[in-house]
Amino acid sequence: MTAPMLKIEGLRASYGAIEALKGVDVEIHEGEIVTLIGANGAGKSTLLMSMCGKPKPSAGRVIFEGRDITGMTTHHIMRLGIAQSPEGRRIFPRMTVLENLRMGAVVTDPAHFDQDLERAFTMFPRLKERQNQRGGTLSGGEQQMLAIARALMSRPRLLLLDEPSLGLAPIIVRQIFQVIREINAEQGMTVFLVEQNAFHALKLAHRAYVLAGGKVQMSGTSAELLGNEEVRAAYLEGGH
Amino acid sequence: MEYLVQQVINGVTLGSVYALIAIGYTMVYGIIGMINFAHGEVYMIGAFTSLIGIIVMGLLGVTWVPLALFMVLLASMAITALYGWSVERVAYRPLRGSFRLAPLISAIGVSIFLQNYVQISQGARPKPIPPVIRGGFELMTSSSGFTVTLSYLQLFIIVLTIVLMVGFTYLITQTSLGRAQRACEQDRTMASLIGIDVDRTISMTFVMGAALAAVAGMMVTLYYGVIDFYIGFLAGIKAFTAAVLGGIGSLPGAVLGGLLIGLIEALWSAYFSVEYKDVAAFTILVLVLLFRPSGLLGRPEIEKV
Ligand SMILES: Nc1ncnc2c1ncn2[C@@H]1O[C@H](COP(=O)(O)OP(=O)(O)OP(=O)(O)O)[C@@H](O)[C@H]1O
Ligand SMILES: [Mg+2]
Numbered sequence A: 001m002t003a004p005m006l007k008i009e010g011l012r013a014s015y016g017a018i019e020a021l022k023g024v025d026v027e028i029h030e031g032e033i034v035t036l037i038g039a040n041g042a043g044k045s046t047l048l049m050s051m052c053g054k055p056k057p058s059a060g061r062v063i064f065e066g067r068d069i070t071g072m073t074t075h076h077i078m079r080l081g082i083a084q085s086p087e088g089r090r091i092f093p094r095m096t097v098l099e100n101l102r103m104g105a106v107v108t109d110p111a112h113f114d115q116d117l118e119r120a121f122t123m124f125p126r127l128k129e130r131q132n133q134r135g136g137t138l139s140g141g142e143q144q145m146l147a148i149a150r151a152l153m154s155r156p157r158l159l160l161l162d163e164p165s166l167g168l169a170p171i172i173v174r175q176i177f178q179v180i181r182e183i184n185a186e187q188g189m190t191v192f193l194v195e196q197n198a199f200h201a202l203k204l205a206h207r208a209y210v211l212a213g214g215k216v217q218m219s220g221t222s223a224e225l226l227g228n229e230e231v232r233a234a235y236l237e238g239g240h
Numbered sequence B: 001m002e003y004l005v006q007q008v009i010n011g012v013t014l015g016s017v018y019a020l021i022a023i024g025y026t027m028v029y030g031i032i033g034m035i036n037f038a039h040g041e042v043y044m045i046g047a048f049t050s051l052i053g054i055i056v057m058g059l060l061g062v063t064w065v066p067l068a069l070f071m072v073l074l075a076s077m078a079i080t081a082l083y084g085w086s087v088e089r090v091a092y093r094p095l096r097g098s099f100r101l102a103p104l105i106s107a108i109g110v111s112i113f114l115q116n117y118v119q120i121s122q123g124a125r126p127k128p129i130p131p132v133i134r135g136g137f138e139l140m141t142s143s144s145g146f147t148v149t150l151s152y153l154q155l156f157i158i159v160l161t162i163v164l165m166v167g168f169t170y171l172i173t174q175t176s177l178g179r180a181q182r183a184c185e186q187d188r189t190m191a192s193l194i195g196i197d198v199d200r201t202i203s204m205t206f207v208m209g210a211a212l213a214a215v216a217g218m219m220v221t222l223y224y225g226v227i228d229f230y231i232g233f234l235a236g237i238k239a240f241t242a243a244v245l246g247g248i249g250s251l252p253g254a255v256l257g258g259l260l261i262g263l264i265e266a267l268w269s270a271y272f273s274v275e276y277k278d279v280a281a282f283t284i285l286v287l288v289l290l291f292r293p294s295g296l297l298g299r300p301e302i303e304k305v
Helices: A043-053 A097-102 A110-123 A123-130 A140-152 A170-187 A200-206 A222-228 A229-236 B001-034 B039-060 B065-095 B102-122 B152-174 B176-188 B188-193 B198-224 B233-246 B249-270 B277-291
Strands: A004-017 A016-027 A031-040 A060-063 A082-085 A158-162 A190-195 A207-212 A216-222 B136-141 B149-151
Touching: A004 B039, A016 A031, A016 A043, A016 A216, A031 A043, A031 A170, A031 A200, A043 A082, A043 A158, A043 A190, A082 A140, A097 A110, A097 A140, A097 B176, A110 A123, A110 A140, A110 B176, A110 B249, A123 A140, A140 A158, A158 B198, A170 A190, A170 A200, A190 A200, A190 A229, A200 A222, A200 A229, A207 A222, A216 A222, A222 A229, A229 B149, B001 B039, B001 B152, B001 B198, B001 B233, B001 B249, B039 B065, B039 B102, B039 B198, B039 B233, B065 B102, B065 B198, B102 B233, B136 B152, B149 B152, B149 B233, B149 B249, B152 B176, B152 B198, B176 B188, B176 B198, B176 B249, B188 B198, B198 B233, B233 B249, B249 B277
Parallel strands: A031 A190, A031 A207, A082 A158, A158 A190
Antiparallel strands: A004 A016, A004 A060, A207 A216, B136 B149
């Protein structure tokens, strides 16, 4: 078996006195969609952010494509081929859609920009219609599309998505999940997906981790977790 | 009427100077949310480096005024920018992420330090220089014999300010540094997540603010022909008032605020009393803070983020 694209070993991270990650191990192979599910406050967002150096891990290692990126500054990490669409979307509110997309491309060769922009607009035609509107005035769903599109503008090999379906109408959720499936299948992009919507996420992903109290409680293929009694009881009951 | 026109010319000249300083306040506030109280002192350093530069040009025998001023301007901007950069590195960056008041207290410390440093190294007495740019256009004369003049120096100040504003606007809106600055201003964490070096961007903001303050310092040195180590205090407060009046964080606001403060000060001196001209700025500061804290062009907080 080839070495994993991303290897997280014994990762710990804290906010002041609160330790949010208490030794997390995760492996992601190239071309996979891996989902991370868990209750509110389990540490999912912290894991994605701390991989990117915010907050810096207090212990453990993060290896990306064979390179130890633990403790590197965020902007250096984000230049290695990792992009994140973070929790809360974090669109630049006073920049237009177009400017937001341009910001996503700051680390890449400007020569790609037009082509990548075209691709983003094909993926999310709504963004093309809204290209001159300010980010802060977009609807929640539009902001989510923009956050994903902005992350893709840097041509990442590993895409980190934090709850892309949060607060969106089912039809938009389906559309966003479809886009994730497409970029994975067609471009071979590796995706690490944090989701509350465990059922959808497990349907989409190849493998999954369950995080609880800052530790990995369980992991396996999506099919395994979908069939697991504990997972069903804790994350899948009700609503599906 | 002629008298009024003259005061407007004087006011716009003065306002240009305040606007250039105000941009430094507003940019730093926009990007790290702190009032850089040492900025007035950075402007004072700009005035002193210009003064020294002008003397050096004299010693070197550079007598062609445009060339001399151009070289002084570049040197002064570079040296003052280095001061601005150092202030951020030494006094503010280590305190980032600490409690809100800490950098503010540090700024006051820096301000006192710079004043004393210049006072000791350059002496406390006011430093005069002979006029470098003389003459002007006589625009009109009233029946009572009052002549409105636009001096070459005033024209130089106003034109230079316009040129800098155009260049500056281009930098902010069209260059990658400007985009990085706006990104940091709107969401620093996200800016780093797209690969922007936030610390470097903040440094560059201090550099740009200081360079503009240096230009203001040179203008004032030429305009009044005398400077001392204490000029940063009043000019700083007036430019800060200008930034607040225009809407702190807003670049067009800083320019508008600067021009208004300059005009108000000129008209106040002309029609009320010169002795109390400084009171005008303070009165405006209090009134704005009381009745319109977001300033004239400040952004109302209506965005959903
Ligand atoms: N900036 C912060 N400062 C202090 N504590 C924080 C901060 N961010 C998160 N925490 C704490 O760290 C723990 C993990 O939070 P995290 O945001 O990673 O959870 P999550 O799994 O993403 O939850 P959710 O599903 O609600 O998004 C929580 O207890 C939270 O209160
Ligand atoms: Mg979260």
